[in-house]
Amino acid sequence: MSIEIPDKLYFKIGEVSKLACVAPHVLRYWESEFKEIQPKRANSNQRLYRREDVKIVLLVKTLLHEQGYTLSGAKKFLAGKKQSLLTPPKTDIAGCLQTIKEELLAVDKMLNKKE
Numbered sequence: 001m002s003i004e005i006p007d008k009l010y011f012k013i014g015e016v017s018k019l020a021c022v023a024p025h026v027l028r029y030w031e032s033e034f035k036e037i038q039p040k041r042a043n044s045n046q047r048l049y050r051r052e053d054v055k056i057v058l059l060v061k062t063l064l065h066e067q068g069y070t071l072s073g074a075k076k077f078l079a080g081k082k083q084s085l086l087t088p089p090k091t092d093i094a095g096c097l098q099t100i101k102e103e104l105l106a107v108d109k110m111l112n113k114k115e
Contacts, residue, residue, distance in 0.1 A: 059078070
């Protein structure tokens with residue numbers, strides 16, 4: 001299940017609540033339990049969630065509600081995956097290009113055999 005996050009810089013707690021299909025009090029509780037969820041505060045003291053916060057909220061919901069993790073299990077999962085969640089993995093571009101080249105040459109060879 002993939003939820004499309006609107007292209008915005010900040011989200012209010014009500015918007016995040018609707019995206020994640022959980023009540024606002026649940027989000028406030030998760031903030032206290034998961035240090036990875038750190039919404040900023042506006043001058044009016046209203047919570048403003050960044051896109052990364054929304055992604056983590058959606059992951060926490062999946063872990064707790066769909067995959068059956070406990071709170072401590074979800075915390076351990078997030079602690080181990082924190083860097084990979086927030087930053088895309090680095091790839092070896094030269095290695096990827098070499099693999100693509102080899103696969104294309106193999107396809108070319110197959111096509112030339114049929115002719």
